[in-house]
Amino acid sequence: MRHLWWLLVPVCVGLAAPAQARPRDEALSGAFRCAVIADSHQWLDCYYGAAQPVRAALGMPPALPAQVKLAAVPLAGGVPRDESARDDVMTGAAGCNRVAGDRPWLDCYYGAAAPMRAVLGLAGGKQVAPRPAPPMDYVPPPRAIVPAPVPSGPPPMPRRRDGLLNGVFNDIKPIVRSVPMQSFTLDHSGAFTVILADGQVWEQNDEDEAHHPAHFGRVGPNTRVTISPDAMNTYTMTVDGQQRMYKVHRAR
Numbered sequence: 001m002r003h004l005w006w007l008l009v010p011v012c013v014g015l016a017a018p019a020q021a022r023p024r025d026e027a028l029s030g031a032f033r034c035a036v037i038a039d040s041h042q043w044l045d046c047y048y049g050a051a052q053p054v055r056a057a058l059g060m061p062p063a064l065p066a067q068v069k070l071a072a073v074p075l076a077g078g079v080p081r082d083e084s085a086r087d088d089v090m091t092g093a094a095g096c097n098r099v100a101g102d103r104p105w106l107d108c109y110y111g112a113a114a115p116m117r118a119v120l121g122l123a124g125g126k127q128v129a130p131r132p133a134p135p136m137d138y139v140p141p142p143r144a145i146v147p148a149p150v151p152s153g154p155p156p157m158p159r160r161r162d163g164l165l166n167g168v169f170n171d172i173k174p175i176v177r178s179v180p181m182q183s184f185t186l187d188h189s190g191a192f193t194v195i196l197a198d199g200q201v202w203e204q205n206d207e208d209e210a211h212h213p214a215h216f217g218r219v220g221p222n223t224r225v226t227i228s229p230d231a232m233n234t235y236t237m238t239v240d241g242q243q244r245m246y247k248v249h250r251a252r
Helices: 002-007 009-016 023-036 040-049 052-057 065-072 083-098 102-111 114-120
Strands: 176-186 192-196 201-204 220-230 234-239 246-250
Touching: 023 040, 023 052, 023 065, 023 083, 023 102, 040 065, 040 083, 040 114, 052 065, 052 102, 083 102, 083 114
Parallel strands: none
Antiparallel strands: 176 192, 176 220, 192 201, 201 246, 220 234, 234 246
């Protein structure tokens, strides 16, 4: 497997290095030690923390403490993920040894992390040529909370099971429960049309208007309507504070 060559590179680095290892050699050896980490985010943190010897040699601010700690003591355990991306990163990092100067080398080293940043969806993941990439202190912006779409009209009528006596023996749960009445009108015969706060429109049945003329008074948040299925595929409406029951049908 391609990632097995990782085991040979630290040895080669150690053989090629003088008695006093260069900071870049220490950094690269530390990056190879990160291979035991299973989680890819933690692996990338470790990779950035391994660059600390070069950052110190250049007089730069240190890497994040958590990154340096991971590089010093990588957390072993589990099966490493995204091995192909890791191989690409380490191949690029090893190739940075051809770069003269520690600062250009560090830029190349950070740029080599682009394949793993792309896998993790981090900024800088689409880099083509090696260039400085920000370390893992980058904090992605929070996901935008998309509000639920506002209904374009009143809720649909729930389906009823067939049968003339359904409202007597079943399906007795209200389909409109304590919804405020927005407005109402009366036609020439006294039958009402009620508009609820959620946009539903209900009309009084013709056969009911003579026996139960409407007396709603003032409407508003405190005038709440409940509508329930009844026998013969009809619906019954009640208004809070009133004893009357009205036979109604949905107009829209």
